[in-house]
Amino acid sequence: MAMILVTGASSGLGRHTADALADEGHDVVVHVRDPARLSDGNAARWKGVVAGDLAVPDEIRAVARQARAFGRFDVVVHNAGVLHSPDVSTVNTVAPYVLTALMDRPARLVYLSSSMHRTGSTDLARLSAGTASYDDSKLWVTTLALAFASRWAGTSSHAVDPGWVPTRMGGAGAPDDLAAGHRTQTWLATHPDVTPRTGGYWHHLRTQTPHPASQDEGFQARLLQALESHTGISPDGPATSWT
Template identity: 75%
Template sequence: MALILVTGASSGLGRGTANALADDGHEVVVHVRTPARLADTGDAGRWKGVVTGDLAELTAITGVARQAGAYGRFDAVIHNAGAMNSGQDGTVNTVAPYLLTALMDKPGRLIYLSSSMHRTGSTDLRRLATGSASYDDTKLWVTALALALASRWEGTSSHAVDPGWVPTRMGGPGAPDDLAAGHRTQTWLATTPDVSPATGGYWYHRHTQTPHPAARDEDFQARLISCLESHTGTRLD
């Protein structure tokens, strides 16, 4: 049995991930923006706990880290929460995963949600500070973050996952990929003993793929982490 945190779990991929893990007997803590997001789900009884906070706000992200920390060290953290074309993409998709990672005890496994759209993202990190980052940019950046962390801490693995274009609120009802398949890789990476590669994979439906070259570029990874440290005022150990 593993203790696992899933962010952005009120609906869609996050909810499916959290429920699948709970159904398999794991202790799942879910993050939602507000308690009202859970009002009609009927799922709360499956979970060990709930943490709340708007991941578009730096102070709220810090609060989420503090709430999550009360549960102890997680075996896995799945950074699922995301925003698209909202003006908050940079903060929710890249800054929040970074800051939660920097502030929380290091888990056994880190899993970050990417997207095939990361392949058209820009390496111009000035877009983070100006708030002009596109969804594609933020997914490139979080993919680079995931792969940068793959060998940073002993005892912690890190992966990025493309869940596919699935019919969620973000993906839209016409999305062609299977919704259930969209969360299976995350649950598998969080709980399977012998994943190969053990760390540093970019995954799509349990198979590794080649990400944008910048995602594995150590110079870009270093610039990204430096930018995030400056932006948040929080260093990465």
């Protein structure tokens, strides 16, 4: 059985992913912004809980410290995300980058993307200016997933489009199936024979072709450089204090 961290797991796709993995017998650590949102009598099913607001730099670091106390994870599912918020780039792109850089390298990384990443911008000045859109943030996190796929031997990394599903973010009228929305990331986290082993962009258990920029090594390098400059944290570990 694997030890797995799922971020943004108090509700929606994150909670469904965490529940499915726990039902399979895995040791699941859940990340939530507010631990009070887990007061549903099911705390015993989790290996542990880490808490912090991924829109706040110091709290992202705190989440990384809490997670590292559990030791090396086999899998990290970067599920947490926001849609209509000025913090889209911080929560959707910067937080996954910082957590990946500051935690011990797992065997598998899974990052939540969106079909909307295809209309995202490659203008990385929007990152430092705080003017990124949701689409931008999802292009960047998709690029991040594919960049790490080729960067670290021994660690697989994939991006997943879960579809437009009826969660609090997606809305009650979303047309896609909620169960299908978490099935791919659950499968990527645990299946012994994922093909391709790393670097896939997935939707409902099938690979698709993502935005060309996400597969461009030059843009991947520029994004990692921009994130390192923005946070003071190297992709391979902390460089300076991020405030």
